[in-house]
Amino acid sequence: MHIFISYSRDDAARVKELRDNLTEAGHDVWFDKDMRGGEEWWDLVLQRIRSSDVVVFAVSPDSVTSRACRREMRYAAAVNRRIIPITIREVDIEEGPDQIQLINAIDLVDPQIGDWMRLMTTIQQTPAADPLPNPLPKPPDAPIADLAHASEMADRSSLTGPEQKSLVDELGEAVRDEDDRLAVVAVLQLLRDRLDLLEVVADDIDDLLLRYPLPPDRDVSPLVRSLVADLKKQRCTPVLGSGITDWLFGSRRDLAQRWASEYPFQMSPHWSDDLPQITQYAAVTYSDLVLRDELGAFYHEQIRKRYPTVLEGHEQETLAELVVAVWEAEAPNHEDEPHKVLAQLPCPIYVTAQPTTLLVRALQEAGKDPVTDFCRWKPEFVGDPPSPFDDPTYVPSPERPLVYHVFGTLDVPESIVITEDEYFDFLAAVAKGGSGSNQLIPAAVEEALTNTSLLFLGFGLQDWDLRILLRSVITREANERKGQKAKHVAAEMDVLSEGVRSPEDARRYIVTYFHDYEPSIEIEWASVNDFASDLARAWKTFA
Numbered sequence: 001m002h003i004f005i006s007y008s009r010d011d012a013a014r015v016k017e018l019r020d021n022l023t024e025a026g027h028d029v030w031f032d033k034d035m036r037g038g039e040e041w042w043d044l045v046l047q048r049i050r051s052s053d054v055v056v057f058a059v060s061p062d063s064v065t066s067r068a069c070r071r072e073m074r075y076a077a078a079v080n081r082r083i084i085p086i087t088i089r090e091v092d093i094e095e096g097p098d099q100i101q102l103i104n105a106i107d108l109v110d111p112q113i114g115d116w117m118r119l120m121t122t123i124q125q126t127p128a129a130d131p132l133p134n135p136l137p138k139p140p141d142a143p144i145a146d147l148a149h150a151s152e153m154a155d156r157s158s159l160t161g162p163e164q165k166s167l168v169d170e171l172g173e174a175v176r177d178e179d180d181r182l183a184v185v186a187v188l189q190l191l192r193d194r195l196d197l198l199e200v201v202a203d204d205i206d207d208l209l210l211r212y213p214l215p216p217d218r219d220v221s222p223l224v225r226s227l228v229a230d231l232k233k234q235r236c237t238p239v240l241g242s243g244i245t246d247w248l249f250g251s252r253r254d255l256a257q258r259w260a261s262e263y264p265f266q267m268s269p270h271w272s273d274d275l276p277q278i279t280q281y282a283a284v285t286y287s288d289l290v291l292r293d294e295l296g297a298f299y300h301e302q303i304r305k306r307y308p309t310v311l312e313g314h315e316q317e318t319l320a321e322l323v324v325a326v327w328e329a330e331a332p333n334h335e336d337e338p339h340k341v342l343a344q345l346p347c348p349i350y351v352t353a354q355p356t357t358l359l360v361r362a363l364q365e366a367g368k369d370p371v372t373d374f375c376r377w378k379p380e381f382v383g384d385p386p387s388p389f390d391d392p393t394y395v396p397s398p399e400r401p402l403v404y405h406v407f408g409t410l411d412v413p414e415s416i417v418i419t420e421d422e423y424f425d426f427l428a429a430v431a432k433g434g435s436g437s438n439q440l441i442p443a444a445v446e447e448a449l450t451n452t453s454l455l456f457l458g459f460g461l462q463d464w465d466l467r468i469l470l471r472s473v474i475t476r477e478a479n480e481r482k483g484q485k486a487k488h489v490a491a492e493m494d495v496l497s498e499g500v501r502s503p504e505d506a507r508r509y510i511v512t513y514f515h516d517y518e519p520s521i522e523i524e525w526a527s528v529n530d531f532a533s534d535l536a537r538a539w540k541t542f543a
Contacts, residue, residue: 001123004052004081006072007032008062014088015058016109022056026416027118042142046075050136053129055081059105060089067177068143070477075349076135080130084122089520150174150184154191156231164201167191167480172204175212182541186225187211193222223489223524224531224538230347231539234398238345240352240359241465243528244338244459248330249303249323252463260297276464280420287454292413320410327358338457343368345539346398353465354458355410359403360377371396374415376440377429381415389442396444404445407465423468430472449474454488456521458528 003022007015013030022029030048045068049055055076063069076083106119110343131231153159153167168191170300174329175184191197192205230236242252249255256275282291291332296319303322310329314322331337341348343362350359374381388394388402396402407426408416417426430440441449456476459466524531 001027001053001126002051002467003027003029003123003338004048004055004076005029005058005064006055006069006076007031007058008060008066008069010062011058011060011088018086018088019059019230021116022123025118027123045072046139048074049081050079050132052076053082054123055083057083057085057086059085059091061091062089064091065177066143067180071140071143079132082126083131084119084126086119095226147221150187151190154187154194158194159194161198161201164191164198165204168201168208170202172208179443181212185209186541189222190225190229195224197261221524221534223522224534227453227455227489227535228245228538231347234346234348235451236345236347236453236455238342238347238350238455238457239469240342240350240354241456241458241460241463242354243460243463244354245356246458247334247337247529248327249306255299255302258302259295270310276418276420276423279418279442283419283421288419291418292416295418296413318410323356323358323410324361329363331362334529335534336529337362338528338532341532341536341539342457344536347401348396349402349404349445351404351406351445351449353469355405355416357410363401363403366400369400370403371400372403372411373442374409374412375407375426376415376431377417377426378415381412385412387442389444402444404442406469407476420464423464427468427472454521456489457531489524 005019008284016414019029019031030052032045049072055072057063057069057073073083084536087105087107087109090109106122108115108119150167150171153163159167168188171184171188171191174180175188177184188205188208192202197205203535205279227236252275256278259275273535279291279295282294299319300322303319307326307329310326311322328337331340339358339362339433342359343366352359357372360370360372371394373387373389376382376387383390384409408414410416417423432440449472456466526534
């Protein structure tokens with residue numbers, strides 16, 4: 001039998017047990033185990049109902065009040081599907097949808113072997129479903145609450161007392177519906193963070209949040225929610241570090257240590273995990289050209305060792321092409337891969353300290369038309385290759401975003417900042433600046449770094465990339481900030497690396513360092529992948 005299960009998300013664990021038992025009995029069972037929402041999801045649900053022989057309704061206090069479950073039952077009856085109600089938590093059946101009122105429900109609140117046998121027998125003896133009506137009935141609308149008005153009000157710069165009370169009353173009604181709860185709680189939490197909130201309204205919100213808490217695995221930090229609010233308004237600029245690809249290639253520190261062990265590096269051993277210091281030694285000992293050739297060959301070798309099967313048949317490709325080939329093969333195996341998550345966001349500009357083109361590829365997969373540019377910190381790169389801003393009509397947008405490589409790109413290997421001296425040269429070039437057509441940092445990038453919140457993802461405190469950014473481009477633009485309230489966030493500061501004596505003291509130091517920095521930077525203690533997962537979930541839920 002083809003079986004569709006209609007259920008409340010709060011009952012997912014019990015429903016999984018039900019699904020497993022039915023599947024073991026030889027039935028083809030479908031239930032939506034993912035978070036619900038959106039027109040495409042609803043179209044799939046209705047299609048699955050039509051293709052089923054039996055629709056099982058998991059009856060519980062939450063499912064009988066679920067707008068989605070009620071619409072599923074109504075549609076199942078309209079297309080002549082057989083409905084079998086199964087009680088999994090005690091509830092008055094009269095509170096359920098009309099379609100199950102006259103059907104005896106099978107009790108599986110505390111199931112014994114006889115209860116399971118009764119269920120299997122009932123399903124086995126159920127007559128085949130009648131043919132689908134022709135024409136099909138009009139499908140019910142997707143059970144999606146319209147919270148646009150409430151979200152807009154919660155985000156206003158000021159709200160009167162009566163407006164606050166009215167809004168909380170409206171949300172208090174909406175939060176009762178299980179299908180809307182995640183989104184409604186998000187708006188309540190956004191409202192609760194307001195500084196002008198009346199005490200009595202705050203108490204009402206606290207009562208609602210206590211009665212309708214988010215499940216632990218659905219909770220999202222206020223810092224991530226604030227990012228989503230800025231992203232919705234296109235007021236957030238991601239700034240990517242090398243750590244965003246650690247899951248793919250290993251950390252830059254590990255690669256530096258491996259290269260130092262293979263290369264005749266004669267300086268102090270404690271420098272062996274610092275790539276700019278190692279490359280500085282190599283550049284002085286040999287030459288810049290030899291350095292880049294040797295480092296490129298090393299990265300070629302490392303990526304081939306790590307992914308020999310993936311890279312079969314890619315012998316003649318460049319390092320940039322190998323990186324993309326590996327990412328395209330491996331990213332589908334990693335849920336909420338950081339580049340894919342960032343590519344879904346409506347950002348006009350991405351600033352990256354990475355030389356790879358992975359973000360460009362992810363944006364293309366997301367249906368966007370990205371444009372790339374890099375910092376022309378060496379005079380020989382001015383005008384060659386041309387900049388997209390040579391076209392005065394180009395304006396970065398979420399549909400045609402700019403990916404700005406601040407420390408160079410693999411497409412132009414000579415542009416990549418590698419050695420200590422090159423980082424200092426970069427600092428000097430940015431400090432010298434320029435204007436008009438000779439402007440080192442494009443005006444659009446300066447504007448983004450000045451007037452939007454910044455999300456630093458994949459940096460460590462000791463990274464040269466982060467330190468140089470904070471001492472050059474970002475600090476210079478921060479000085480022009482006049483009363484802006486942009487909130488900068490850094491995710492994943494590594495305090496557990498070898499040699500750290502006290503991670504707790506290290507965290508305290510990092511928080512103090514960035515809080516006192518101008519502009520101040522809030523820390524979200526999460527790995528790159530965990531943060532990307534949280535951000536993806538928050539964007540789907542709260543955007």
